[in-house]
Amino acid sequence: MLSPFTKPATAVDAGGAGGWSASRSRRPYLLAAAVFFVLAAINAILQPTFLTFDVAASNLAAFLPLTLLAIGQTFVILGSDIDLSNGGIVSLVNVAVVEIIERFGDSAASYAIGIAAGLALGLAAGALNGVCVAYLRFQAIVTTFATSVIYVGLALWILPQAGGQVPPDFYNVYAGAVLGVPNVLLILVAAAALALVIARTRFYYALRATGGNMQAAFFTGVPVARVRLTAYVVSGFFAALCGLALVGETASGDPLIGGLMTLSSVTAVVLGGTSLAGCVGSVTGSVLGGFILGLINNVIFFAHVPFEWQGLIQGAIILAALSGGVAMARRGRN
Amino acid sequence: MLARLRAFLGRPLAIEAIAILALLAVGEALSPGFASPRQIVNQLIIAALLGVVAAGQNLVILCGQEGIDLSVGGIISFGAFLGGNLMQQNDANLPLALASVLAATFLIGLMNGAGVTLLRIPPLVMTLGMLGVVNGLLVVLTRGWPSGRAAPLLVEIVQPLALGLPGIVFIWLAVGVLMALALRRTTFGLNVYAIGANEEAARLAGVPVRRTRMLAFALSGLFSGISGLLLLGYTGNVFVGAGDQYMLPSIIAVVIGGTSLAGGSGAYWGTMAGAVFLVVLQSILTTLNIPPFGRQIIYGVVLLALMLFYGRQRRLRG
Numbered sequence: 001m002l003s004p005f006t007k008p009a010t011a012v013d014a015g016g017a018g019g020w021s022a023s024r025s026r027r028p029y030l031l032a033a034a035v036f037f038v039l040a041a042i043n044a045i046l047q048p049t050f051l052t053f054d055v056a057a058s059n060l061a062a063f064l065p066l067t068l069l070a071i072g073q074t075f076v077i078l079g080s081d082i083d084l085s086n087g088g089i090v091s092l093v094n095v096a097v098v099e100i101i102e103r104f105g106d107s108a109a110s111y112a113i114g115i116a117a118g119l120a121l122g123l124a125a126g127a128l129n130g131v132c133v134a135y136l137r138f139q140a141i142v143t144t145f146a147t148s149v150i151y152v153g154l155a156l157w158i159l160p161q162a163g164g165q166v167p168p169d170f171y172n173v174y175a176g177a178v179l180g181v182p183n184v185l186l187i188l189v190a191a192a193a194l195a196l197v198i199a200r201t202r203f204y205y206a207l208r209a210t211g212g213n214m215q216a217a218f219f220t221g222v223p224v225a226r227v228r229l230t231a232y233v234v235s236g237f238f239a240a241l242c243g244l245a246l247v248g249e250t251a252s253g254d255p256l257i258g259g260l261m262t263l264s265s266v267t268a269v270v271l272g273g274t275s276l277a278g279c280v281g282s283v284t285g286s287v288l289g290g291f292i293l294g295l296i297n298n299v300i301f302f303a304h305v306p307f308e309w310q311g312l313i314q315g316a317i318i319l320a321a322l323s324g325g326v327a328m329a330r331r332g333r334n
Numbered sequence: 335m336l337a338r339l340r341a342f343l344g345r346p347l348a349i350e351a352i353a354i355l356a357l358l359a360v361g362e363a364l365s366p367g368f369a370s371p372r373q374i375v376n377q378l379i380i381a382a383l384l385g386v387v388a389a390g391q392n393l394v395i396l397c398g399q400e401g402i403d404l405s406v407g408g409i410i411s412f413g414a415f416l417g418g419n420l421m422q423q424n425d426a427n428l429p430l431a432l433a434s435v436l437a438a439t440f441l442i443g444l445m446n447g448a449g450v451t452l453l454r455i456p457p458l459v460m461t462l463g464m465l466g467v468v469n470g471l472l473v474v475l476t477r478g479w480p481s482g483r484a485a486p487l488l489v490e491i492v493q494p495l496a497l498g499l500p501g502i503v504f505i506w507l508a509v510g511v512l513m514a515l516a517l518r519r520t521t522f523g524l525n526v527y528a529i530g531a532n533e534e535a536a537r538l539a540g541v542p543v544r545r546t547r548m549l550a551f552a553l554s555g556l557f558s559g560i561s562g563l564l565l566l567g568y569t570g571n572v573f574v575g576a577g578d579q580y581m582l583p584s585i586i587a588v589v590i591g592g593t594s595l596a597g598g599s600g601a602y603w604g605t606m607a608g609a610v611f612l613v614v615l616q617s618i619l620t621t622l623n624i625p626p627f628g629r630q631i632i633y634g635v636v637l638l639a640l641m642l643f644y645g646r647q648r649r650l651r652g
Contacts, residue, residue: 082458132638132641136641136642136646137646137647137648137649138638138641138642138646138647139589139595139641139644139646139647141402141585141595142585142586142589142595142637142641143638143641145582145585145586145637146634146635146637146638146641147634147638148634149630149631149633149634149637150630150631150634150635150638152630153627153628153629153630153631153633153634154627154631156626156627156630157625157627157628157631160625160626160627214650215650218650224650263404263462266458266459266462267459267462267463270456270459276400276456276458276459277400277456308473308474308477309470309474310470310473311466311469311470311473311474312467312470312471312473312474313470314466314470315463315465315466315467315468315469315470315471316467316470318463318466319460319463319464319466319467322455322459322460322463323449323453323455323460323463
């Protein structure tokens with residue numbers, strides 16, 4: 001059972017026995033990778049153009065926002081906390097960037113101000129979450145729900161209804177390519193590289209230790225509060241990237257755009273093999289989890305499932321994948 | 335004396351009572367008539383809808399192990415839809431409709447419990463997945479167009495019954511009494527506290543941990559179903575996503591009611607007061623002449639401020 005006291009130490013003490021279960025505990029995303037390839041194969045059969053360049057690029061553009069959000073959520077969950085406000089941050093950044101660019105006009109400087117302001121907003125929102133949870137020691141679930149209400153309120157203040165329009169240059173860059181490589185792929189690679197760099201830092205080890213056993217981490221001198229705060233700031237930053245990607249994708253602002261993404265980001269992280277109890281997991285898994293959610297949508301669409309059945313089948317597949325992943329992870333540990 | 339006063343004021347129920355009275359006073363000052371008996375009854379009706387769901391949520395949270403039920407909103411919508419379609423404005427269909435809704439929602443909750451205890455899926459994940467399935471099922475059943483209407487008898491629950499209070503409030507009070515008896519006077523209730531406080535110790539003492547937790551999830555489904563039926567009586571018909579608005583408030587009502595999210599301590603009286611508080615806060619913000627975004631920001635800030643008093647983690651000490 002999940003509890004702070006019976007935390008599986010697998011990710012740290014893997015080694016010893018080889019085989020599938022051991023490699024699974026060292027690389028918790030292996031199951032997600034298998035599910036991803038199966039779904040991709042089904043998708044390729046149902047949609048012959050799946051592996052063409054254009055379709056792959058447009059799929060990537062559609063999957064990117066949630067994947068970015070899931071990357072950020074991973075860090076918070078590795079520390080055994082949760083961020084239910086990241087969708088609110090997405091909404092806030094999304095409308096703020098659109099409004100700023102509209103106000104400053106169509107110029108590179110205006111884009112730069114908009115993007116910088118968006119990222120700053122994300123960092124600030126993440127910092128507020130982190131201070132409340134890590135330093136004031138508020139309950140993470142209720143606190144991040146409360147801040148998400150505030151962030152969506154601010155988004156509604158900036159833009160009461162979906163609308164606004166960014167200049168074509170802005171969204172053309174998002175949809176464009178450099179030397180034949182789609183920009184969305186470059187963004188994803190850059191974001192993943194950033195996440196992997198973070199995964200090599202002392203912060204990351206301290207974060208996993210905190211998620212594994214907060215009290216023990218504290219005794220060994222880990223600055224627990226600072227580590228948890230940093231995880232929330234990272235989550236806020238990736239939520240801001242997600243908000244920016246949505247500006248590129250939709251070319252307009254919507255104060256409610258992030259609402260449904262919050263729980264999807266948690267789903268993507270868990271699908272990727274990261275344990276909600278903290279400590280065990282990886283960014284790689286969350287990227288796969290984000291793609292899996294997108295591919296499930298694709299497969300249902302191209303299988304010509306009647307409209308009213310789509311939600312149920314999607315829900316059933318996700319529930320099956322979630323429970324299968326959790327059950328396998330446990331078998332690997334036992 | 336001062337110490338005893340401070341101890342009393344530090345209790346969740348006292349904080350809530352004071353906060354509710356303060357809100358009523360502020361509301362009355364800002365808009366005369368806010369604290370009139372009629373308005374208070376209206377707010378109690380809405381609080382009852384939230385309070386009944388929160389009863390199930392309370393049980394699940396008391397069981398500990400990160401217990402939480404995110405599927406309650408979907409189950410409420412499902413219960414209202416199923417009930418409305420089975421009764422179709424006809425009192426003769428009422429018994430069958432009530433029985434079907436209660437059985438179906440209990441079963442959904444039982445599936446949550448089975449996933450959590452037998453497959454050992456974390457509650458947050460299991461109930462989140464179930465939410466997706468139930469919402470998907472609703473779309474299949476409604477084909478996107480909700481239908482179904484309450485039986486006349488069910489609509490009566492919002493009409494005054496006795497002492498100027500409508501039936502729905504008495505139903506809620508009955509739920510409160512039952513919860514108190516179940517938690518304090520039955521084996522099941524004591525088991526809930528035992529596994530929430532220390533699951534390993536409870537297991538060693540012979541408490542049927544799995545069965546208790548499974549029943550808590552099943553009852554959470556059942557209470558959501560009851561809330562769906564009450565909602566159907568309140569609104570008269572069925573609309574899309576009727577239950578969505580109850581998911582997170584049901585958790586917040588439990589938390590500000592003094593139940594620890596870590597499980598093992600808390601009582602339903604606090605949760606009832608928490609539900610009243612949330613409803614009065616919402617309605618005061620609606621009364622105030624400020625735009626929706628301002629209401630939302632104030633609501634969030636008040637929730638955040640409340641966190642100062644409740645369930646803060648213990649300080650780590652070296």
